[in-house]
Amino acid sequence: MNSASPPESKVPPWLRYTGIPPAVFNWRPKVPSRNWLIFWSISGSLVGLYAYDRRRCRQIREEYIEKVRQLAEEPMDSSALPRKVTVYGARWPGDDDWERGLKYFRKYVKPILVAAAVDYQMVGGKRHGEIAEKVCAEVKKKRRIELGLEAPPAILPLNIPGQSPQEKRKRELEGAIVIIGRQTFKEFMDGLKRGWTEPPFKVDKEDLLAQELQSDGVFDEIELEGSEPKEAKPTTPPFTPSLPGGQPFGSPFPSPLNTAQGQQPSKDQPLQDDRRLTTPPSSIPVYPPLLLVRFTNLVGLRLVPGMIWEFFHRREDVKNGAEAAYRLITAQPRPIRGPTTFFEDLPDKVETSPSSDLSFDLKAESYYKSSLSIPSDVEKGRNSYYEALRPKIVIARELARSEREPTKDEINYPPPTEVELRAERMKKELRWRGDLAGWEIVKPDAPVAWDPRFEGALSVYPTPEEDSTPKEFS
Numbered sequence: 001m002n003s004a005s006p007p008e009s010k011v012p013p014w015l016r017y018t019g020i021p022p023a024v025f026n027w028r029p030k031v032p033s034r035n036w037l038i039f040w041s042i043s044g045s046l047v048g049l050y051a052y053d054r055r056r057c058r059q060i061r062e063e064y065i066e067k068v069r070q071l072a073e074e075p076m077d078s079s080a081l082p083r084k085v086t087v088y089g090a091r092w093p094g095d096d097d098w099e100r101g102l103k104y105f106r107k108y109v110k111p112i113l114v115a116a117a118v119d120y121q122m123v124g125g126k127r128h129g130e131i132a133e134k135v136c137a138e139v140k141k142k143r144r145i146e147l148g149l150e151a152p153p154a155i156l157p158l159n160i161p162g163q164s165p166q167e168k169r170k171r172e173l174e175g176a177i178v179i180i181g182r183q184t185f186k187e188f189m190d191g192l193k194r195g196w197t198e199p200p201f202k203v204d205k206e207d208l209l210a211q212e213l214q215s216d217g218v219f220d221e222i223e224l225e226g227s228e229p230k231e232a233k234p235t236t237p238p239f240t241p242s243l244p245g246g247q248p249f250g251s252p253f254p255s256p257l258n259t260a261q262g263q264q265p266s267k268d269q270p271l272q273d274d275r276r277l278t279t280p281p282s283s284i285p286v287y288p289p290l291l292l293v294r295f296t297n298l299v300g301l302r303l304v305p306g307m308i309w310e311f312f313h314r315r316e317d318v319k320n321g322a323e324a325a326y327r328l329i330t331a332q333p334r335p336i337r338g339p340t341t342f343f344e345d346l347p348d349k350v351e352t353s354p355s356s357d358l359s360f361d362l363k364a365e366s367y368y369k370s371s372l373s374i375p376s377d378v379e380k381g382r383n384s385y386y387e388a389l390r391p392k393i394v395i396a397r398e399l400a401r402s403e404r405e406p407t408k409d410e411i412n413y414p415p416p417t418e419v420e421l422r423a424e425r426m427k428k429e430l431r432w433r434g435d436l437a438g439w440e441i442v443k444p445d446a447p448v449a450w451d452p453r454f455e456g457a458l459s460v461y462p463t464p465e466e467d468s469t470p471k472e473f474s
Contacts, residue, residue, distance in 0.1 A: 049312045056315040064322040065115040068329050072117035084119040085176040085291075085328065090131045090184040092297040093442055094369035098126045100297050101180040108321025109178070109293060116329050120178075127431070128374070129438025131184060132191035139195025140202075147200065147277060175288050176328050176461075181295035182361040183442045189358075190441045190449040197451065199278045209429060218386070219393060219422065284457040289333035291461050293324045294361045300369045323464055333459040339450055357460055358448040365444040374439040378432045385428060392421055 015025070032040070076082070089101030097103075102124050113120060125131040144150040179185050298306050310317075337357045396418045398404050406414075416424065440446060 046312075053312050053315055057318045060315060060318050060322060061111055064112050064326055067326065068112060068116035071329065072115060081171060082117050082119045083175055084121065084171065085113070085178050086288075087120055087122045087178040087180065088125075088131055088135075088184050088188055089122065089180045090125045090187045090442070091128055092181070092183060092299070093128070093374075093439075094299045094372045095297055099124055101184060101295055104295055104317070104321070105178065105180055105293070108317050109325045112322050112325035113328070116325075118329065125184075125187065127434060127438060128442055129187065129434055131187035132194070132438070132441055133434075135188055135191030136195040136198075139192065140198070140200040143195075143200035143281075144202075149200065149277075173286065173288055176291050177288050178291045178293060178324075178328070180293050181297075182364050184295075185292060185360055186442050186446065186448055187438075192454075193449040193451045196284055196453065197280050201277075205430065206426060209433075210426065213426070213429065218389070218425070219418070282453075284451075284453045286457050287459075289459040289461055290336070291324060291328045292357070292360045292463070294320055294364070296361075296364045296367050298367060300371070302370065303367065306367075327461045327464075331461050333461050335456075336454060336458040336460050338452070338455055358450060368444060374435055378435055382428075382432055389421065389425070392416065393418065396421060 012025075087102065087105050089099070089105060091098040092100050102122050105122070110120065123131065123134060125134070141150065145152050177188075179188055298310060337355060339356055339358055392415065395410075395415050399406055399410070399415070400418065441449075
């Protein structure tokens with residue numbers, strides 16, 4: 001019986017001896033299956049959306065750079081310095097990356113400023129309330145210099161242009177203060193208010209906290225089971241600061257006033273001087289205009305759909321940052337709009353209207369993590385730390401007094417000494433109290449700090465929603 005003959009190859013005769021497999025010529029493409037069609041459709045759409053968004057980002061950025069490029073090409077005097085702005089970026093609540101706000105500035109606002117030859121200085125806050133502390137300390141330092149409590153910075157003997165106090169002040173006012181996000185705005189205003197309201201004395205927080213922790217009994221002798229009770233050592237009363245003349249000092253500031261030469265004020269110093277040092281000034285000097293930049297950081301599983309949407313719409317962030325930088329370069333600042341009403345029973349609480357600048361980027365607070373609770377986290381961490389601290393104190397004192405021989409693990413890994421435990425406790429308490437104080441500033445229901453003296457001292461650049469449009473270059 002004859003076997004079936006193989007199917008006749010459809011390869012052209014003149015290609016049979018080229019070495020190309022016949023299957024290549026016999027292959028006939030088929031329509032993809034339904035699943036493959038779905039896969040390639042979705043993949044192609046996502047790639048197309050990503051490519052379109054990044055192309056629009058480049059176009060928007062180049063459009064604004066071309067508008068301000070000629071400013072960088074203008075000639076400058078050899079002794080002149082470029083315009084300089086100070087950028088503040090506080091930590092977003094619930095985000096472990098504390099530098100997220102400054103990254104937003106570097107990615108979306110900085111390119112336009114650099115194209116216009118505008119210099120910048122960035123100030124970040126790793127923890128909540130750090131920006132407020134920096135602003136408050138800077139204001140108090142200026143007040144101490146004006147009151148003669150601290151020596152002014154040394155002036156170089158050489159006559160360098162732009163280094164005199166008058167020229168520095170002029171250049172400072174020609175610049176601006178860039179504030180990234182509402183959380184930064186809250187910290188900046190709080191530090192500004194405390195700096196011009198509280199007494200300008202230097203505060204040694206570690207010294208004050210050490211005096212407070214010294215008498216709380218945590219490191220007192222611990223009575224072990226079966227041991228005879230030890231006599232309690234008399235403790236000295238905690239130190240209470242007071243002003244010269246015996247006037248008690250309610251806020252946590254050191255009492256002795258350090259002069260520029262480090263001398264103590266005389267005992268017969270008149271009370272009028274004390275009032276001059278402790279009474280806030282009636283007016284505040286003019287500050288550089290504020291540029292308020294909207295910033296929203298999506299953190300948490302609840303906001304994953306928003307993160308996906310944001311990934312394919314970076315052009316909105318590019319436009320927001322470019323418009324903010326363009327306003328700083330071209331627009332004229334206007335006076336800040338304060339609150340409308342002060343509550344009589346709560347002077348620190350203010351009622352703001354949508355037209356007030358204190359309601360800036362109020363919608364961003366709705367994106368905070370719903371599970372964020374810093375006070376409860378601090379309380380849990382504090383309780384667990386103190387539960388583990390007492391056994392460590394017992395071990396440290398037993399080894400220090402040679403009451404027992406160290407174990408093998410204690411020889412290989414020496415436990416902390418009592419001095420190290422006290423230092424560790426001091427560091428943790430400073431961090432916990434700082435986190436609680438900072439959260440009280442940036443939490444959603446906390447108002448923006450305000451002082452009536454800000455009305456004549458602060459100004460802001462107009463927002464895009466306002467009628468005042470930036471002036472074009474000639």
